[in-house]
Amino acid sequence: MMDLLPVLLVNGIVFGAIYGINAIGFGIVYNTTGIINFAQGEFVMLGGMLTSALYAQAHFSLPLAILGGIAATVVIGVLIERIAIRPLWRRGAKDWTYVFMLFAVATVLPNLVMLWISRDPQTFPSFGGMQPIQLGSVTLSGQALWVLGVTVVVVVVLQGFFNHTLLGKAMKATAVNRRVAAWMGIPVERMVVLSFALAALLGAVGGVVFTPLISTQFDAGIGMTLKGFAAAIIGGMGNIRGAIAGGLVLGILESLSTAFISSVYGDAVTYGILFVILLIWPTGFFRPLIELQQEEI
Amino acid sequence: MAAVIVMLEVKDLRVSYGHIEALKGVSMHIGHGEFVGVIGSNGAGKTSLLMALSGAVPVRGGSVIFDGQDVTDLPQHLRVDHGIAIVPEGREVFGPLTVMENLELGGFHRRRASRAEVRRDQEMILDLFPILRQRVRQLAATLSGGEQQMLAIGRALMSRPRLLLLDEPSLGLAPMVFYEILDTLRRLHADGLACLLVEQDAHITLGTTSRSYVFRTGLIVTEGSSAELRRSGLVEEIYLGPTGEPA
Numbered sequence: 001m002m003d004l005l006p007v008l009l010v011n012g013i014v015f016g017a018i019y020g021i022n023a024i025g026f027g028i029v030y031n032t033t034g035i036i037n038f039a040q041g042e043f044v045m046l047g048g049m050l051t052s053a054l055y056a057q058a059h060f061s062l063p064l065a066i067l068g069g070i071a072a073t074v075v076i077g078v079l080i081e082r083i084a085i086r087p088l089w090r091r092g093a094k095d096w097t098y099v100f101m102l103f104a105v106a107t108v109l110p111n112l113v114m115l116w117i118s119r120d121p122q123t124f125p126s127f128g129g130m131q132p133i134q135l136g137s138v139t140l141s142g143q144a145l146w147v148l149g150v151t152v153v154v155v156v157v158l159q160g161f162f163n164h165t166l167l168g169k170a171m172k173a174t175a176v177n178r179r180v181a182a183w184m185g186i187p188v189e190r191m192v193v194l195s196f197a198l199a200a201l202l203g204a205v206g207g208v209v210f211t212p213l214i215s216t217q218f219d220a221g222i223g224m225t226l227k228g229f230a231a232a233i234i235g236g237m238g239n240i241r242g243a244i245a246g247g248l249v250l251g252i253l254e255s256l257s258t259a260f261i262s263s264v265y266g267d268a269v270t271y272g273i274l275f276v277i278l279l280i281w282p283t284g285f286f287r288p289l290i291e292l293q294q295e296e297i
Numbered sequence: 298m299a300a301v302i303v304m305l306e307v308k309d310l311r312v313s314y315g316h317i318e319a320l321k322g323v324s325m326h327i328g329h330g331e332f333v334g335v336i337g338s339n340g341a342g343k344t345s346l347l348m349a350l351s352g353a354v355p356v357r358g359g360s361v362i363f364d365g366q367d368v369t370d371l372p373q374h375l376r377v378d379h380g381i382a383i384v385p386e387g388r389e390v391f392g393p394l395t396v397m398e399n400l401e402l403g404g405f406h407r408r409r410a411s412r413a414e415v416r417r418d419q420e421m422i423l424d425l426f427p428i429l430r431q432r433v434r435q436l437a438a439t440l441s442g443g444e445q446q447m448l449a450i451g452r453a454l455m456s457r458p459r460l461l462l463l464d465e466p467s468l469g470l471a472p473m474v475f476y477e478i479l480d481t482l483r484r485l486h487a488d489g490l491a492c493l494l495v496e497q498d499a500h501i502t503l504g505t506t507s508r509s510y511v512f513r514t515g516l517i518v519t520e521g522s523s524a525e526l527r528r529s530g531l532v533e534e535i536y537l538g539p540t541g542e543p544a
Binding site: 186188 | 377382385394398
């Protein structure tokens, strides 16, 4: 069984990378709005399902289908903000109202996808262009390399955006203190739309690179929401590197517990271990972006 | 006051939070380049005035005219375009961001201006507060209270304001540190910046400003030259109540 360990680790890392990308999406929306976006996993599902629909049903070429699937998901993210969030925001709704609205969105979207696209699992071909790599006893498929490569690019680009562009810094400022950000002339409502667009983009990108590996289905979103949320909590909400680390911890735990303990109780074991981790480190492994402010001022 | 051209004209301003009226019809003005004070005890409506002027709370009634333009209902993030900047109570610097990033964000509304110009203003502010120059890469949360106050002022100056609103800048600072900051404000005022200083500490305010308004429970109870207000003893009466008991 121990011979399997490297394979299981690599599998865990590949899955964990997607959870991590999704966790960043949670963090970005949470930072600008204080809302936990329970529709985050739907973006992963939409990215995969819309791309496969464009590819298999509308006969787009694969690159075009991918671009179209991602773009359509981002548009849906923006619409969710416009329809379900902004009207509440302007009238000062309570946090739990947003949570409910987003749960409603997370229920409606899969149903529409089931009705309009398919009730069966969907997939599309691997991207190609990458040779599988042999690492000792483990073979990394081309698509697995795409997942890892895209994750690295996402982290580097986002870190650059938040640390080196005025717009990225304005989003961080909005996260720290909305009222003061508005005093600086930062259009806070536009920052909120932007955060939903970014969250949708991240989810869709994750869904698109992931789907050729295991396929996707209309109801795959909720699992992704839970895992992305868990990864975000382990990693410290809003912390980009923390989110990826949280995703990797979760992915590896899941892969090992499914193989060594029980495939039937895989999720139960994974979440049981997370439960214990959070009892020991209640704030996660990394510091949330906003907490710094509260601690030191 | 005939010599001063009016920059900010507030008429019958009303602000309420639910059923509680914080401002019950306040009328006042600030001239170009004037240094005006607002004093009053806790709950007198001083902060509500600044919140209304800076657009952070909606106005129930009355009007705010700035440079001939009605800004009463202008969205909060557009006020800085008109030249109104605020140094908020408790400083409210962006703690997880560096000192330099705080300054950059202070100039956010000038994002279409030339980079060189913005950079020059950053240099000017770092000359004004040399201690910040040693801390440009540090997170704002790690600064001392006085340094954070300097950063909050510098951040506001980055927008090139014509009217600076200051909410309780002495709060939580050692007197020596605060006097140093006050000196800087006087210099800025001498260069033509109009300031509205809101303070609980009447002596500081009356000693710094040329004209003051005294607030009590959402109304202006008296106004006039700060020097005269200081001599009159009226202020003690207002703070302590006519019979000597706290109001």
